[in-house]
Amino acid sequence: MSALIERLRAICGPAHVLTHEDPATDLSAWEQDWRKRSRGRALAVVRPGSTAEVAEVVKACAAHGTAIVPQGGNTGLVVGSVPDDSGTQVVLSMTRMNAVRAIDPENLTLTVEAGCILQNLQDVAEKAGFLFPLSLAAEGSCTIGGNLGTNAGGTQVLRYGNARDLCLGLEVVTARGEVWNGLTGLRKDNTGYDLRHLMIGSEGTLGIITAATMKLYPLPAATLTAWAAVPSMQAAVQLLGLAHARLGPGLTGFEVMGQFALSLADKHYPQLRVPLFRDTPASAPGRPKPDAAPSGGSEPHEVGSVGAPFFVLLENSDSENEAHARQQFEALLEAAMEAGCVTDAVVAENIAQARALWHIRESIPLAQAEEGLNIKHDISIPVSRIPAFVAETDALLQREIPGVRLVNFGHLGDGNLHYNVQAPEGSDGPAFLRDWEEKVNTLVFDQVARFEGSISAEHGVGELKAHKLPTYKDPTALAMMRAIKHALDPQNLLNPRKVLA
Amino acid sequence: MSALIERLRAICGPAHVLTHEDPATDLSAWEQDWRKRSRGRALAVVRPGSTAEVAEVVKACAAHGTAIVPQGGNTGLVVGSVPDDSGTQVVLSMTRMNAVRAIDPENLTLTVEAGCILQNLQDVAEKAGFLFPLSLAAEGSCTIGGNLGTNAGGTQVLRYGNARDLCLGLEVVTARGEVWNGLTGLRKDNTGYDLRHLMIGSEGTLGIITAATMKLYPLPAATLTAWAAVPSMQAAVQLLGLAHARLGPGLTGFEVMGQFALSLADKHYPQLRVPLFRDTPASAPGRPKPDAAPSGGSEPHEVGSVGAPFFVLLENSDSENEAHARQQFEALLEAAMEAGCVTDAVVAENIAQARALWHIRESIPLAQAEEGLNIKHDISIPVSRIPAFVAETDALLQREIPGVRLVNFGHLGDGNLHYNVQAPEGSDGPAFLRDWEEKVNTLVFDQVARFEGSISAEHGVGELKAHKLPTYKDPTALAMMRAIKHALDPQNLLNPRKVLA
Numbered sequence A, B: 001m002s003a004l005i006e007r008l009r010a011i012c013g014p015a016h017v018l019t020h021e022d023p024a025t026d027l028s029a030w031e032q033d034w035r036k037r038s039r040g041r042a043l044a045v046v047r048p049g050s051t052a053e054v055a056e057v058v059k060a061c062a063a064h065g066t067a068i069v070p071q072g073g074n075t076g077l078v079v080g081s082v083p084d085d086s087g088t089q090v091v092l093s094m095t096r097m098n099a100v101r102a103i104d105p106e107n108l109t110l111t112v113e114a115g116c117i118l119q120n121l122q123d124v125a126e127k128a129g130f131l132f133p134l135s136l137a138a139e140g141s142c143t144i145g146g147n148l149g150t151n152a153g154g155t156q157v158l159r160y161g162n163a164r165d166l167c168l169g170l171e172v173v174t175a176r177g178e179v180w181n182g183l184t185g186l187r188k189d190n191t192g193y194d195l196r197h198l199m200i201g202s203e204g205t206l207g208i209i210t211a212a213t214m215k216l217y218p219l220p221a222a223t224l225t226a227w228a229a230v231p232s233m234q235a236a237v238q239l240l241g242l243a244h245a246r247l248g249p250g251l252t253g254f255e256v257m258g259q260f261a262l263s264l265a266d267k268h269y270p271q272l273r274v275p276l277f278r279d280t281p282a283s284a285p286g287r288p289k290p291d292a293a294p295s296g297g298s299e300p301h302e303v304g305s306v307g308a309p310f311f312v313l314l315e316n317s318d319s320e321n322e323a324h325a326r327q328q329f330e331a332l333l334e335a336a337m338e339a340g341c342v343t344d345a346v347v348a349e350n351i352a353q354a355r356a357l358w359h360i361r362e363s364i365p366l367a368q369a370e371e372g373l374n375i376k377h378d379i380s381i382p383v384s385r386i387p388a389f390v391a392e393t394d395a396l397l398q399r400e401i402p403g404v405r406l407v408n409f410g411h412l413g414d415g416n417l418h419y420n421v422q423a424p425e426g427s428d429g430p431a432f433l434r435d436w437e438e439k440v441n442t443l444v445f446d447q448v449a450r451f452e453g454s455i456s457a458e459h460g461v462g463e464l465k466a467h468k469l470p471t472y473k474d475p476t477a478l479a480m481m482r483a484i485k486h487a488l489d490p491q492n493l494l495n496p497r498k499v500l501a
Helices: A002-012 A051-064 A118-127 A144-149 A195-199 A233-250 A259-268 A322-339 A351-371 A383-400 A429-450 A466-472 A475-488 B002-012 B051-064 B118-127 B144-149 B195-199 B233-250 B259-268 B322-339 B351-371 B383-400 B429-450 B466-472 B475-488
Strands: A042-046 A068-071 A089-093 A100-104 A109-113 A167-173 A179-182 A208-215 A222-230 A251-258 A310-318 A344-347 A405-411 A416-422 B042-046 B068-071 B089-093 B100-104 B109-113 B167-173 B179-182 B208-215 B222-230 B251-258 B310-318 B344-347 B405-411 B416-422
Touching: A002 A042, A002 A051, A051 A068, A051 A089, A051 A167, A051 A179, A051 A208, A068 A144, A068 A208, A100 A118, A109 A118, A118 A144, A144 A208, A167 A195, A179 A195, A179 B475, A195 B195, A195 B475, A222 A233, A222 A322, A222 A351, A233 A251, A233 A310, A233 A322, A233 A383, A233 B233, A251 A259, A251 A351, A259 A310, A259 A351, A259 A405, A310 A322, A310 A351, A322 A344, A351 A405, A351 A416, A383 A405, A383 A416, A383 A429, A416 A429, A429 A466, A466 A475, A475 B179, A475 B195, A475 B475, B002 B042, B002 B051, B051 B068, B051 B089, B051 B167, B051 B179, B051 B208, B068 B144, B068 B208, B100 B118, B109 B118, B118 B144, B144 B208, B167 B195, B179 B195, B222 B233, B222 B322, B222 B351, B233 B251, B233 B310, B233 B322, B233 B383, B251 B259, B251 B351, B259 B310, B259 B351, B259 B405, B310 B322, B310 B351, B322 B344, B351 B405, B351 B416, B383 B405, B383 B416, B383 B429, B416 B429, B429 B466, B466 B475
Parallel strands: A042 A089, A068 A089, B042 B089, B068 B089
Antiparallel strands: A100 A109, A109 A208, A167 A179, A167 A208, A222 A310, A222 A344, A251 A310, A251 A405, A405 A416, B100 B109, B109 B208, B167 B179, B167 B208, B222 B310, B222 B344, B251 B310, B251 B405, B405 B416
16 A cells, blocks of 8 residues: 555655554544544545646546545534545545635636635635625535535525535546536536536535635625514414515525524523523514614514514525615514514614524534434425424324423524434433434434435435435435446445445 | 337327328427427327326337437427437427426425426416516427426526526436436435436436426516616626626526617517617606606606617516615616716616517517528626627627628626627528538637637537537536436437437
8 A cells, every 4th residue: 555655645745645654643633523423544644735636646546446535624414524444545635725716706706626614715705795605504614625515505595505506617536537627607508417516415426526616696785683483383484485475585594493492502501592582571562663673782672472382583685775674574574473473573683683693593503412412313394394294203202202302493494404302301311322313313214204305404415324325215316326426436436335335 | 110109109098109100190390490400200209198108108119229309399499309310219299298296385396297388387386476487488388398408598597597496306217217206395405416407408318307396486576677778798797797786686687789689670670669779869868867757658768878889688576566676776777877887778667668678689589580591609608708708709700701790699697698690781691601600600619618608508409519519518527428328328218419429
């Protein structure tokens, strides 16, 4: 193997090929997955600085029959970007390729290298007066290459789509070490098969994304956030329909949170002061009164009564101004109260309050971890069937595991639930996971299949769920996937055993 | 071959298998392409009534090694859906499979069979209170299966994307005659390679689309149309940027038309009364005065002076109401006049006027045909580079062909130009085509390549442009396309010689 290492050092420079030969080198940042579910052992971590170097690295590995694991920020949640424990796989870390190659304001495009941190894209776009809308919890450390490799979702999908929908062109190194220059900034190009969408979401198993041309959008003039208590999941779905009809493309966020999910945030982070959650007196009776709202106050303006099984966070991005956004939002909430699908609501008075509302939503996974171990799911269901799915699956789980607690939250606007199963109060977390994880996964995934949903909405397959696809994926689709993998990577060198076990 | 015909008749019923054996049967509707550039001869035209029948037809053809040409409304523009002249290919006409399978208002989805006429989808959606936004000239006869097979574009791409962007799920019969049930209505599904996007735009060469689940949108509360004279293509690009910034997602149409293109409409259809085109007196001085506009008048309200090298049609779809849309539109046009990128503008006062403006835009191809033969292109270029592309390419062509006339119009918001080359006035049309078509195509496509554009923006490849891909497509991309075709259709039975010559 040292011939390969020598060759890799010749290609990228010795400083950019890290191995276990040097006992002082700690490779755990590249070998350990984000959720610490798996620890691999790499033959080497290679950090190329250019597309040409990536191509040479792939050719060298192909000549030695050595597998390559492409890696961005290594923040994935399905064990998709770490090597196995054989010590024979090369981790190809893309983080040195982080240049912004071009910004084209008139074409509304940004061309960046795969190792660019997502937050950097957002910042570059904003400095130029535009919005790059992809946004998710790991944005400070994940890379756009990883976002595209996994087709990341996040909080703005409702309006702007998943990562794939924001991408116009790709530069990719193939399994043969050839460079496909598909870095187009075109919104229409019907000259053959859409290789871009095939590469996006293939988790590094069909090619290595080295650069991408992404869409920019006009910055909204104002973004407002509201928080509504709803009497049922069905009411949340009804509110979503009203919000679509009244806000149109202004609706950029629609998150649902179950009462128990919020109770964990309330318990472990009381300083967050979850609105409408405890028996705090409401500052206005029954329905929104926009004229009476104090502006710029330090608390969101509460406008109704308290206590609800579900809560919804709504975001309205307006291309005019804040007053217009507020008027639109308050008319929506008023109509929703009249229709009975909202019992209570607050609209954030300023950006700090809006951030605080989003922060509550984003604190749920952390609060869950504080509470103890749990079994996570990232599923999607047609929006219309979510109420029945939740009611049925809750009941099935409660019958199966007395005292089980369901942490239900997610991007309802996209039909995407993080439907997590927490051990009964006071129970032994590790024992719960050991005894129940497989059974609970099967029960939940079987339900997802019954409701025509997906067992991985936005996180991908990786190694974690690869063995589930033969059960839950259409067999004809799976056969086509295998045929395509074999056609584009006949040696099975690119991220083997991810996606297709 | 009669064994195959017998088998096909057994599968679909004798009435749905048409052949030349019966001399009274005229197959020209299936054998002749829309633009009458190519006339094939089919072994048979088969009209299956169900997905199961399609699968059986494919299996029977595969067993006989007989090629299949899938066909929808046969309105394609690149000879992609007609058989060759060998008399050995089966045309698989999907028009009998035209059921609306389901509409799900809460999930905002519509599931239809491939043979559904596009206009029927629009109507079904509107009756349910929603918008299905795909819209193009052939909508009265093209099918959604054909729209997806070719990834159709049209007039609403700016806001809603191409056909692929409107599709959530597919049902496909593979080259082996297996059925992939991918009819999901999910907005997020990261369980493996995106076969949906691979099938869409593959022009029936990788599988046969039998049904699709499409996205619905809220109906806009009001849609307004404006017509603006602009002093240059660069000014049109500047106006586009202003429109994006001010209307945000309300901007649903942005079409550009060159002076010569409009002069043909004006000459051959004087009854259309192209606004701002002749020296008609303007009804208001210099800039929009919304308050002074007579409402519901029979003429668009003209608001400026006359004569310009380019004109722009803008469409603004508003989720509030018409007054709001008008105010937004007029503020935009006022700002554009101040910035100098609009010299004159009218806003349609009512739906009839709006339709009349779109009708002028859509009459350009017909007016062109009245004027005589011409060489058509359907190209895309990054928006920012279009002014330079047009100036340079116009100059090159005029140097090469003295007196040549350039009919330039298209979806500028998408970077998509129908850049057509008309014979010099009074010249012999057929001689012009014979002498110049190949040379002009090469000159224009070479320019497109220099400007990083696409030689087929929305029409596809078909047979017409298949031989151009080796010159203009990235060779690595082309090699991957061939590998995928071979993997999914090893016998090359599905629409052979289309896309990949």
